[in-house]
Amino acid sequence: MLGSLLQVLYFVALGTLSVAVLEGYLYLHFRFWDKRWLLPIGLLAAVAAGCSAAALVPLGRASLIVSAIATEACLCFVIQYLLRGRFTLPYLLLAPAVIGLLLLIVYPLAFEVSLAFHDLKLNTVMHWSRTGELPFVGVKQFARVFTTSPLSEVTFWQLLLRTLWWTVINVVLHVTGGFALALLLNEVKILRGVYRTLLVIPWAMPQVVAVLALRGEFQAEFGAFNIMLSRLDRWLPWVAKLGIGPVQWLGRHPFLTCTLINVWLGIPFMMVVILGGLQSISRNYYDAAAIDGASAFQQFRMITLPLIKPVLVPAVTLGAVWTFNNINVIYLVTGQAGGSEGADILVSALYKSAFTYYRYSYSAAFAIVIFAILFIVSMAWLKFSKSTESVYG
Amino acid sequence: MVERRAPNLRGLVIHGLILFACLVCVFPLLRIFSVSLRPGDRIISTDLALIPAGASFAAYGKVLKQTNFLLWLWNSLVITVTTSIIGVSLASTAAYAFSRFRFPGSKLGLALLLGTQMIPAGMLILPLFLMIMRLHLTNTYLGMVIAYSVSSLPFSIWILKGYYDTIPRSLEEAALVDGTDHFGAFLRIVLPLSMPALSIAFLFNFTQAWNEYLVARVILTNSLMYTWPLGLFGLQGQYLTQWGMFSASALLVTIPVLGVFLYSSKWLISGLTLGGVKG
Structure with missing residues (x-):
């Protein structure tokens, strides 16, 4: 002590x-x-x-x-x-x-x-740490990134596509879920503080605990989700006929499992940001719109969306970068020996290729390629969000 | 407005939806709690009850006695406290320079600080690990402190700069008139006034390092040096998961973290959205 x-x-x-x-x-x-x-x-x-x-x-x-x-x-x-x-x-x-x-x-x-x-790889690392000498190979490592698999099977291009899909689907679900919850919370008069506290728990929990606990719940035999699904089948036989039943979450659908976990983790942040934005919008706009006969949907489109945009755009940018760079969820779910490659995105493959397969130089080249992709995509996004800004004035 | 037509039903539906969302959010916590209470012979079961039959706190005792749980917590604490102290002290002076002075590179520096947030975390782990390995600092506290100490620095600098900006300059000017130099004014006036922001920056550094897994897994291989996330991951092995012990230790770790987060979330969030609001 x-x-x-x-x-x-x-x-x-x-x-x-x-x-x-x-x-x-x-x-x-x-x-x-x-x-x-x-x-x-x-x-x-x-x-x-x-x-x-x-x-x-x-x-x-x-x-x-x-x-x-x-x-x-x-x-x-x-x-x-x-x-x-x-x-x-x-x-x-x-x-x-x-x-x-x-x-x-x-x-x-x-x-x-x-x-x-x-x-620098497993064979040369000892020699390097003793003498500091490394063979120079030029751009060979960069070429290998595109031609050989960073892991054992999945190729770079598959990983790239999966990463883009992962980022898009997660951010879309985060924003939709966060928006829905924030709109609901904004309507509530009583108990708002209590609800808000309970709803930020996924964000507040240590990520390692949250992911490992949920991973346990996705376990095929004794995880809560499959237990619930099989009970549902027993109570409502027609659901079972539709083909809904216990699923091999970790074995057959690792990507879906990771996405569900990450959506659960990411919604509270968006909710808090959007709720803050909603509360800063003056009530007067809505009253005026209601007098003019605008429907709830019109009010949302014409008042809420444009006014929330200055808050939403930075949050989405940040959220997209975080999601793109999210190793934690995927590694914790599939990182054990024998874990699947079916959920890996670029950054988690980078981590595994460096520290599970010990290909250091290869991973360095891979990291630079990933950074270049992230840089190009974010520049394009910044341009895009600037140009839409001018549309809204 | 819509509320006039069916206020009760609408309110009920809203509360119902929110309650369902709350349940989804709390669900894993409840499950961990319930599994941790299961008696040793019924750890693996398809029971979904919150308080299982024959509930006992035996798993908690087992975690404390049979694993190095307390040691892992202690390792985490040493590493985390050290990095937080170092991180906050570096950030406090740097943020003051950005808040009060115009100097060549001040704008560029702030932009670059934001730019560091773009760097994929996975990109830095490899060179840091190789550097630490070459310095023979793997499996040491010092290696971990080095790896962690600047990771939250950019964000801390932004929070503290935002707070310093709200402190009126006239206070320092009065101190200058009274005969102290600029650094003295910073030390005696600005720093004590910034205690709330400093503690938030400290908490942010603390939670970041406390919950970190990926770097620790690479640098610490000796189980006596493990931080708690590594220990917890080990309890949930591929084939032999110690469910009871895993749940008990997970809950023990989560509760203080939740408390700290919920207590500080109001300020943390205002720090997060600061950049966006100021545009």
Whole structure:
């Protein structure tokens, strides 16, 4: 107990110390930017720091020293010639976050790009982690993404189609369900708070728990859904004649199962966003429309939809990106050994090809292809939503 | 309006529909609860009753005694608290820079922060894992803290910037007149006033890291280092699911998370929709 508390304190102290060192380093540059000795002294210090870091780390010594010198030179150049001592405080305030993001987001992305042009897989990973050497293979990995299966059977193009279908069907169902619930909730006068609390539970629950629990309910013999279906058949024989009965959810219909789970998970977010938008629409519009004799549907089309659009468009964009990138649901449902490939979308196939099949370089190239697809689709969507905006004025 | 014609029936239908939706939303929770109460010899049954016959809390005792459940919770807690503290402190100063200063790159920086939300999560896991493996930090707290610490940073910066923007500048100007420097004004005036937003950012960081599964699965392979999602996944194995223990531990984990979320949801949601409303 105490040991772990000390561990937290230790990490926090480590973090604070490194931030303090970085800040002090930057502060000295801002303070003495106009001194002639700053560059030579700084370069010497960078060499010393690079060498001492290289002594600690067993790998990539030369590159450590070179990057320390390059950083110092860049910093001196930027501060002496571009900033000239201005904007000291904002840059000092930003520095820790920016360095964190550079090290843990920008650098990994760059590393991934370089990985995609090399050949790192299960056979070469040990050699790489000892020596840091990797065979260069050019664009071969990118070609393989389109020609060989990321998993064992399903091809890239099947995955792409399935991903688009998955995104569209999920977002449509999220928005429809969220809209319906929000409209209903908006009508209710009493108990609204209680309903709202109960309705956001799927969003509030830890996703791992929710998905694993629902996965259990889809189990063929003892899952609640099949139990209900078989009881329904017993009570109403004509339903059974229609062919509705217990289903091998996980074995035969993994995609349907994942979709149902993800729809259940995603509706509350849309509901909350839309409800917020509905409540900001003034009652007066509806009263005026009612006087003019507009039907409920006309009111919805002419008042609610246009006025909710500024809230809805960002939420749909966000929701679509989340759905496109959703590994959690699919992996938790089908990720175990022997799990089906029938539900995999691009990102979950990416995760499996990296960490179930250990094809690292291949996955890096695959990730870049996926990112390019996402980028193109979102740019097109942004253009589209901008152009519809001008229609509504 | 329609309400005048048949107010009672319409209201009843609406309440009925909403109640049904509520039931669907709560259903898995109720099921976990009921399975966790089943006695050991009747774990697997086609019974749908909420309180099963012969209900007992034995599964809870079994989870605490026979598995490393408490250890998993503790691992999660150490990793999560550390990353949240680091994340919020980095975000608090960065957000202040964005909120109060115009400097070269401020607009671009904010746009890039939003852009990071576009990066597929799966894309970052692989290089992070390889980096951490190469630094020999797999199966350590430090490796997990490194992997998690900046993942919620962009969002935290946006929330905090939004909150700082609502604090009047005149407060800081008064402090400047009284002889402190700008950083002192931030430390003594803006930070204490922002406690609500800071705690929301902390909670956001906390829940993100607390519920994370995919990164943890890659970095932690030793079952003594597992965080609770990994442990829970292990309890629901392919052929031998420990249903009673799985449900009991799932419920134990869910209840505090639900409480925290419902308590903080009002602010979290306003933070989420902030970007949209301000356009």
